[in-house]
Amino acid sequence: MDDGFDEYVQAGLGRWSRVAYLLTGDHHAAEDLLQNALLKLALSWRKARIDAPDAYLRKILYHEHVSRWRRSHHLRNEHLSERMPEHGTGHDLAADAIRRILLRQALEKLTRKQRAVIVLRYFEDLSEPDAAEALGVSIGTVKSQQSRALARLREVAPELHVLVKEPRGARA
Structure with a gap:
């Protein structure tokens, strides 16, 4: 091309x-x-x-x-990668691996729509209107899916607090 x-x-x-x-x-x-x-x-x-x-x-x-x-x-079975991704020097590979495992396990606990919203909003750092446009849904749908996803993650994956800067007890 x-x-x-x-x-x-x-x-x-x-x-x-x-x-x-x-x-x-x-x-x-x-x-x-x-x-x-x-x-x-x-x-x-x-x-x-x-x-x-x-x-x-x-x-x-x-x-x-x-x-x-x-x-x-239906959900399919997840498979682990056969090889580790390459990193430059100075990285804590063990900590990186733990973060990846925690994140993957947490994302698996969400619906596909919730997962898509979380990736768009927090990994790609898109605004709610941009995420809504990318998904072809309303801003309200993005907000509700995000809210449900975050609540679900707090409920089923409390170990994720190690990935955020916010102190664990800061949110009630």
């Missing part, structure tokens, strides 16, 4: 791979999800390139993720 598509994909592949993994919790499913989303983006690249390629890809990725859930109507 011409017109900058290859460069766009190469520049953002790591970021979009992480987003897909956070949504699916599985490396193979994340690869499939991202591959399908990139294929759909390629088909509309001329228009996406002019408008906003990140917004196009984000919308495709999240819609594809939710659509897969709607089609399957």
